Amino acid sequence: MSATGFSSTCFNRSCSWKVEKLSKSKKQHEGKPFVKCSMRSSDRTSQSTVRIGVLGASGYTGAEVLRLLANHPQFEVTLMTAVRKAGEPIASVFPHLATQNLPDLIAIEDANFSDVDAVFCCLPHGTTQEIIKGLPMHLKIVDLSADFRLRDISEYEEWYGKPHKAPDLQKEAVYGLTEISREEIKNARLVANPGCYPTSIQLPLVPLIKANLIEAKNIIIDAKSGVSGAGRSPKENLLYTEVAEGINSYGVTRHRHVPETEQGLSDAARSRVTISFTPHLIPMSRGMQSTIYVEMAPGASIEDLHQRLGQFYKDEEFVILLENGVIPRTHSVRGSNYCLINVFPDRIPGRAIIISVIDNLVKGASGQALQNLNAMMGFPENTGLQYQPLFP
């Protein structure tokens, strides 16, 4: 019994121990995650618990992994790293996570990876490949950066402008677009989690290209992202004054998600696909929309495209084809792992407009990463991911 005369079961993950309630009012917090486990995390580790490291836990995708894991009964965060924020408790970096029982942030050099079973790498591009190289072989790794997404190392070096530091690891990395590569992901040790734009584009296009319902040429993508897509590190172009009340195109003709997207579409087409892609930064914190203009194959109709996507994703929990005419909105996926898609007739005969929306931090990053680790560890893919969208 706690001082308030009330005890409750720890809400965080698989802990079945009694915990002390922090609030005076039982009614106010009953059944909600406003309880703090009084045990040390090492006491809670049991055989069924998977010990998780979050590298880069003080960034946006790291924070999102932590938020999602609060609802995961088997994954227990035992290691969290940072650079500028190393040494700080998570509550001082992210007060919204203050009620979770999490270890303090430490420098990666001080991490003991033998006490961890799996890691989410939420680190900047280029740093990940060096760090992963030094990790023990028993670890399952989901890398959220772009370091292992491009199979062709020379293409990586061309688009990222530097030599790849772990080309051997690239060979074993599996590209983690879950709904498309599930079987390989299940057996992978290292998964390269897709970029947010490539996720929102490939999910609708891959099934259509595979079924020869659209031409794998003349594909035009106009995409928009919320500002969290650029990470939490301060940058001049991300200042409120630069982003608010405006729209900023960037990476015009040369965004690094072009080769990643073309790689996936080319695999689907079994021939080289090139795309026109222009991303935009828009004044919202999270969310992403890709509006995609395609040429239908001779004889194909909007109904054929709609039917194919509905059929392809009928057993998928997270990819949803909307009813005819319903417009996907970023508000309808905010905070969730869903991708909503729909197909519309273009005024130009023979062409179609496809709209796809995701939350860049969830299906576009941490949610898909958790979906992948679930698959790799043999858990139901939706574990910890059953958040309804936050609307409006």
Ligand SMILES: NC(=O)C1=CN([C@@H]2O[C@H](COP(=O)(O)OP(=O)(O)OC[C@H]3O[C@@H](n4cnc5c(N)ncnc54)[C@H](OP(=O)(O)O)[C@@H]3O)[C@@H](O)[C@H]2O)C=CC1
């Ligand atoms: N944001 C998004 O929507 C998406 C991001 N991604 C990718 O995920 C990765 C993480 O992105 P995001 O969370 O947005 O980035 P942030 O900039 O928000 O966070 C980066 C994290 O990495 C740490 N870090 C910075 N430099 C180093 C270093 N040299 N060595 C070790 N750790 C370091 C930071 O620590 P500290 O804060 O202490 O400096 C922080 O914890 C990136 O590769 C990004 O491209 C992928 C899909 C979508």
Ligand SMILES: CC(=O)N[C@@H](CCC(=O)OP(=O)(O)O)C(=O)O
């Ligand atoms: C708004 C914004 O800046 N977005 C990022 C994309 C974030 C993402 O998906 O992915 P990766 O960085 O992991 O490739 C960009 O355009 O570079």
